[in-house]
Amino acid sequence: MNVDKQLVIIGGGPAGHSAASAAARRGVAVTLIEREILGGAAHLLDCVPSKAMIATGGAMSFTDNLSGMGLEDRSAQVDVAALTARIESIKTRLSNDVHTLLESQGVNIIIGTARLASAHTVHVDAADGTTHVLEASDILISTGSRPRIPNFVTPDGNRILTTRDCYPPRIFPESVTIIGSGVTGVEFAHMFASFGSKVTLVVSRQQVLPGKDPEVAAVLEESFLSRGLRLFKGARATSVEVTADGVRVVCDDGRVSETTHVVLAIGSLPNTEGLGLEEVGVVTDGGYIPINRHCQSNIEHIYAAGDVSGKLPLSSVASMQGRKVAEQVVGGPKGPHRHLDYDKAASAIFTEPEIADVGLAEADAFASGRKIRVTKVPFSTTAKALINNDSRGFVKIISDPATGEVLGGSIVGRHAAELISVIALAVTANLKVTDIEESLLVHPALAEALADAAE
């Protein structure tokens, strides 16, 4: 036991619970305070419920395409009660698993709300009515984020919804306007379209998924348009008004969308108010806590990880940061290690088709004048795509023309979120295209397009 180290963690999402587990494994005395459920907003409100609904929606749209597979078309009906029960059971299961693991590692778990009382003490108002003042050698702030609400609209939980109001799925809107076309906006557009809603997506730029590879965004736009979604490109919503039978969204270019519901998907804000950060001297920037590569704030023993750190808002990144914090608490990594490189984080968008990317983007390379080699192979060249009756999408690998080192890649198509792991590993381990090309992969498999793109 690292008896001189007491780590107190505020927030039990992916960042907090990963740090707790990794620190306990290293003999640190850990207390974790969570005000709702272990697993955090990732399990309770955002990542898990949205992906569970997308999985059901995806299964429904899959049945639209059965005739091409030699089967009769049949239309699936959604059972809202069964879907709700399914989401609840996944959430409970994941949260219980975290609880069981941390308990078995000796982590002291308190359900309650915490704030800093000083640079080495944390005050907790526990859910059971007790209060605690905990001494800490190290403190981790991992309190996550919440949806950002634009100043021209107030969500009412009825017609004007944040993403968190969409589950449990009490309603499937007849029609919905989604404001925001980043990752969350397009995922919700896909999800509601799968359940039969008429969807209008307000896209403030000239492409959905601003910042992503334009070729990738184009495939998604084409898919949306072929499914009957309306795209208001280059439009910013300026007002949202509840009418007798729905909601009216007016955009700055004069276009108007009248639908039964509106979903706001315009990003998030960090949960850092009321934590006592300012009083203790922790520097914040726009509410986020700036960190160094060890996830330390301006006060060395006060760490921040996950969405509050203002880095990539992804569960996977939050978990990795949490593990890095645990390493740092016991004096830094032992043995060979890599510093966290946010530029090498893989990410996925769970739309139809699925999208994933990692590392250097083609557009960024051109913008910086860096010479790159780009190879693109459509899935339609693989036997598996024909067998699946789904030839959409492609694999794109970006490499260094001089050394052959894999620098990045994008995948659009079925199982993109799984397939990107191959390129992510290559990017992280500085592998070369020949390492992918010479791997003996499975046939028939979509991954064969990866080997072809590496040629």
Ligand SMILES: Cc1cc2nc3c(=O)[nH]c(=O)nc-3n(C[C@H](O)[C@H](O)[C@H](O)COP(=O)(O)OP(=O)(O)OC[C@H]3O[C@@H](n4cnc5c(N)ncnc54)[C@H](O)[C@@H]3O)c2cc1C
């Ligand atoms: C709709 C949606 C879908 C997403 N899908 C994905 C996805 O597919 N893949 C992916 O990687 N990421 C996804 N994300 C992002 C992901 O959910 C976040 O990046 C992740 O939850 C961040 O983890 P965290 O540990 O920082 O915070 P959270 O998961 O937000 O956990 C923070 C916890 O801190 C607790 N807390 C806050 N204040 C206090 C306090 N004072 N005292 C005690 N406890 C407190 C909260 O109750 C919460 O449980 C999605 C986000 C959204 C909005």
